[in-house]
Amino acid sequence: MLESASMRRLCSSRFERTARHKGWQRIAGLDEAGRGSLFGPVFAAAVILNPRRRIVGLDDSKKLPSERREVLAQRIREHALAWCVAQVDASRIDAWNIYQASRQAMADAVAQLSVPPDFLLIDAMHLDLLVEQKPLIKGDARSVSIAAASILAKVARDEVMRQFDPIYPAYGLASNKGYATRAHLAALRSYGPSPLHRFSFAPVRNAVCWAAAATQEALPLPSHGDAKVAIGGLDSPPCD
Template sequence: MKKQSITEIKALLNEDNLTPEKWEALLQDERKGVQTLLKSYHRKKEREKRLIQRFEEMRHYENKAYQNGFEWIAGVDEVGRGPLAGPVVAAAVILPKDFRLIGLDDSKKLKEEVREEYSTYIKEHAICYHISFIENQIIDGINIYEATKQAMYEALAGLTTPPDHVLVDALHLPNLNCSQEAIIKGDASSISIAAASVLAKVARDQFMKELDKKYPGYGFDKNMGYGTKAHLKGLEEYGATPYHRTSFAPVKTLGK
């Protein structure tokens, strides 16, 4: 019987469309190209297995909350505490119990194109979500810690389905009218917080890219307002924009 071409075998592996008989035939195929494809396929399946296991581990806090009788579990997270410019952004999201997005993780660990793809998927499949922006003037007025909490409160208040339990990344929110659990590194430990992290990160990045069009001398489209060399050089050459945090060094020392 004529052997299948490397291209045909690659298509079958990509489709996961192999009968036991065809699989056995591939294992016996001594062509170097076929064996290379099989090794690549095995690595891919092992990676998928690890991602599935990690996703199930990240459901721990949600599963515990469901077992305790909670129904509407919200994850909340923020991005943008450290930049010299732009808002701090928080997102809150309630995911359905059967939500599944293999590969979901802390937004900082995901590539930009993956974050954007995941953000769209989360918005399409979430029970509800809300994103809150706290501007730099408010950050300067009340400090970044209080502004972060305000962003989280506003994100949770904007949910169309009120949560009965909240999973928070690291912070405790004393004024919630429901139970909560603060989780250290929650964006890497809870699918709800990770989803909120992705929503907040993508929303803030989009804001900063638009800001770069208005103020192109600071590299906002790449540094997202953090104090990179390009950003600091822009501050030296052009001074602060209306979007810079004047309470943050070195912005507050400009002109002194």
Template sequence: MTDTMDLLAYEKQLWAQQIEFIAGIDEVGRGCLFGDVVAAAVILPRGFVLEGINDSKKLTEKKREQLYNQIVESAITYHISCVPSQVVDRLNIKQAARLAMRKAVEGLNIKPEHLLVDAETIDLPISQQAIIKGDASSQSIAAASILAKVTRDRLCKEEWDEQYPQYQLAKHKGYGTKLHNELILQHGPSPMHRKTFLKKLLGDELDQIWETLYAKTGD
């Protein structure tokens, strides 16, 4: 496990410059075939240390849930934002992820003085750093990663799986697993699948499938 104190290097440099409100920002769901891309922004108190925090992908589900609760209870402010699959298709996934992150920052109750962002820049007039593998390098970004990951997983298990049980979303969380691909081929895509992500899987049949789907749903 990464030493938590190693994850405070960026924050300590900013605190030394008397910058108090540092927001960590990250998103999840970028590579999914189904559903929203989810982003979180969080400002933690100066000097706060969250034991056991790490990149959300390296933690167990139980540990993520535990840390989620600690982050929510301890944060000065946080906000979670979702951008739906239709917007992903319209903008492309990179721009949709950036939009989700911007909306997460804009939703904070306190305006941050500086942003630490996982491998991205955000279209806001706020001082910021894009940090490669930031969720494994900064406690603030790791905390945002956990908030976003737990939120999206809960949507998959508690809302979307009930809405579209034929895709077994609770098992694969919308990623392009063998099971998910087989279920898409068996049932066709849902309105929440990302059309632009399914071209390789469905090929020339995609447009016809989509046309039939939306004729049935009336969307």
């Protein structure tokens, strides 16, 4: 069962230690990034931290400045036993809804880990996987494994938003990362949405100047069967 918000704790490894005390060894933390964005894919990461290689400073990615996230992401990729970042694109978000798309991105990340986990710590979700799991409300601020996943997912998604920014310069994606800032909403009203906006989200659906979207060409995104962005681990180098 999900724990109540009143049971929040500071980010620590106590959930991982409890799981190991009960016999589980390959404990993966999972989190998503971009769930509330109006543009592009939702990302998720799965991370199995090495209990013998402590990474200082892990916390909810939203609490960390971007420079600190980048440093921590590199340390996670170098020291984790295994990690994977996956994505589900905007068309599937529109077809399924953002909640199911986020769950699918998490499941894809777990499935592609180079080390199969035997226990999952998940930020406020339960996945339809045959793996023991514990959902934690505000888990990215309570579990170091979930925090690590939140950092990898956020860093990967932010990089993709920066790559899309020169393709769709009107929307300010490099700065707003696709979220509903005042400037982004104004751009939607002025130019209409791009093909990679999430049309199931009300601000996009209600945007005017729809004809402007027809003149913009979308970049190809990975299909559902190839949702992998990157995989890594101590014994498995990240894919190109």
